[in-house]
Structure formats: structure tokens, C-alpha cells
Amino acid sequence: MSMVQASAVNESEIRQWLEEVPDPEIPVVSLVDLGVIREIKRDGDTWLVNVAPTYSGCPATRIIHDDVRAKLYEKGLRPSDFQVVSVLSPPWSTDWISKSGRQKLADYGIAPPQPSGKPKACPQCGSSDLELVSQFGSTPCKASWRCRSCLEPFDYFKCI
């Protein structure tokens, strides 16, 4: 693996690298799509990568930090060249999920978050005749819904 100089890379390059890092629980979207990668800035000789936690207790948070570190290392930065920082404020919101991220979620079968607090359409058949099964689902960020038309259950990305 070849080393790169920390001073030779720029913010948008790092952001591009992080687009290659999938969310550990919903691997169809990248950390950048998910909106958890916040400010990336230089502090002296170190790159600070600010990461926002999704839910306070999300077990993926620690893995996300490790995955960011691993990617930067894989791209040739030395561990001393960067620092991953957890930032609470402003709090992460589903509004930060990118447009392409929302599309990827829908294609994968997870209804993207809606301001109304409920899914717009069944990700399988597009029907809007839907019912809530449970406010929580397979991960802290999702709820369980069911389509009354095609009868398929599906995940809905909760809106917070």
C-alpha cells in the first residue's frame, strides 16, 4: 500500500473516499448518503473527520468510526494523519439523507423517511394502502409496516 501525504489530499477527495464506505446495517447506502459524515477539516497536520451518531444507542456507531478509519488508512493516510470525532450538535436528522440515498433505500425495499412520519408507498408494489405493524424494526432507525395490497411486510426508515 502506498502512502499519501496528508497535506496532498483535500476535503472533497476524502469525502469521495468515504462514499465508498457502506453503512454497516444498511449496506446499500454509504455513510455520505446517510448524512453522518459532517465537517472534514484540517487541524494542524491532522484531518478531523466529524461524524454524527444516528441514534444515541445505535450499536453501529462504533463500527462506523472504525470503518472510516480503515478506509482512510486503505487510501494511504497514516493513522496519525487523521482523527474521527463524534459530534452531537446539530443532531443528525433523516433530512440529511441524500436524494440518491433515499432512492437507494427505496430500490432496496426500505421505504425512505417522510415528513408526514409514515411511508408514502409500498416499496414492492407502490400501493399507498399501508398499515403500521410496529414503531420499531430490525434496527433502531427503522419501523415495521405492511402493505395491504400485496401483503408484503417492509421496513420504513423512521423520520427523526
Added chain:
Amino acid sequence: MSDDTLNKALFEFLCRMGDNTLVLGHRVSEWCGHAPVLEEDIALANMSLDLIGQTQLWLGLAGELEGAGRSADDLAYLRDAFDFRNLLLVELPNGDFGKTLMRQFLFDGFQSLILTELTRSSNERVKEIALKVKKEVTYHLERSSDLVVRLGDGNEESHRRMQQALNELWPYVGEMFIDEPEDKLLSEAAIAPLPSSLKARWETLMRPYFAQAKLNVPDEGYAHKGGKHGTHSEHLGFILAEMQFLQRAYPGSTW
């Protein structure tokens, strides 16, 4: 007032916030694998995760402010029952599913109100945590209120159980609104509200749900108290025995 006095008061307050979410989170986690249906099992486990995650934030800040090098884990695993500052309500045994939900509802209502105030705290760190956590608690309250109404206004059996749960838990509600000396200091410094100032708002928030659930709200009556000072029921000791076992038996062990 010296900075030191205020700092100590804030430490106490942060322990109350963190111990409430820690002990309740632990209680709720006891449902994992035992809930009446799979969806509820998953929901309870996720609620518990949120609560334990929030504990990290509150106790993490408490440890930082204290300046004695104690982490959130140290505070959670290495303090004794008399050092815990949680409300008695959250350490009560789960009872049936209805009682667990009723306790959650009573707590969520209080939590959502205190957090709303804390989002305007003069302390930036407290404010930051409150802004983050408020979103989760709003969702918890949506869920617990919805289920309390559905079960309260469900069939005869579910109604009977919810009414019984409310009757049994009601004497533990009053403790939420008792002002302690630390609360007065923090309220003067605009860091945290006086708990007593939340009481009327809590009633306004909760009563319509009780009415919808067709539940009779018991009279004011006697309030069990002591948790905020470390005088707990016998139940907390059993929780800690289980929760702290590993760190006590194998000090410093890590994953």
C-alpha cells in the same frame, strides 16, 4: 455561589438523568426474548438500546465534569446502590407487559417535558445532549401513549390490567416533581428547570391520553420518594447485582 457548588449540583443532576435512563433501560431489556409478540420484543429491545445510549451521554458528561477520571462505564458499573440517583419508578419490577408500558408512558411524558426545557439550557453541553435525545424521546412517547390508549380502551382484560398498572404506579409519579436543593441552584443558573414547574404541564399532556384510554386517574395521595438521594427500594440492589457482576468479578475486563 461558587463554581464548585454549581458543578457538584450539575453532577448530581446529570447522574439523575443518566441513572433514570440506565435503570429503565436495564429493566426494559429484561423483556428481550420474553415479550408477548415478536414485534414488541424487537421494539422493547430497541427502546432499551436508545435508553442505554442516552445514558452514555448523560453519565459521560457527568464523569467529565467531575474531573476524577471516571467514565460513563465506571459510573454505571462501579457505584453502589446508595450512589444511584434514579427515580424509584424506573427500578420497579416490570410486572406484565401493560405495567411495563404504563411505566414507560409515565416516564416518557416527564422526560419529554424536562428535555424540552433542557434544549434551552444555559449549559451548551447539556443543551446539545437534550437536542439529540429529545428526538428519540418524542418517538418513545408516541409509541407508549399509542399503546396505553389501545390497551386501556381495548378489551375488558386489557383495560383491567392497565387500570391496575396505573393504580400501582401512581404513588411513584410524585417523586418526579420534587425539587431538591440542587434543582434550585441549577434553575437559578438557567441550566435545568425546577421539577415542580413541570407538574401542571405533565398533567395537561397526560390527562387526554388517560381519558382516551378510559382510565381513571387516581387521587394525588402519598408519593414514594428517596431515589434522587440514593435511598432506594430493595429492587435496585438486584438490578445492580446482575448489571455490575462482570466488572465486579473481573475488574477492568473489556470486550
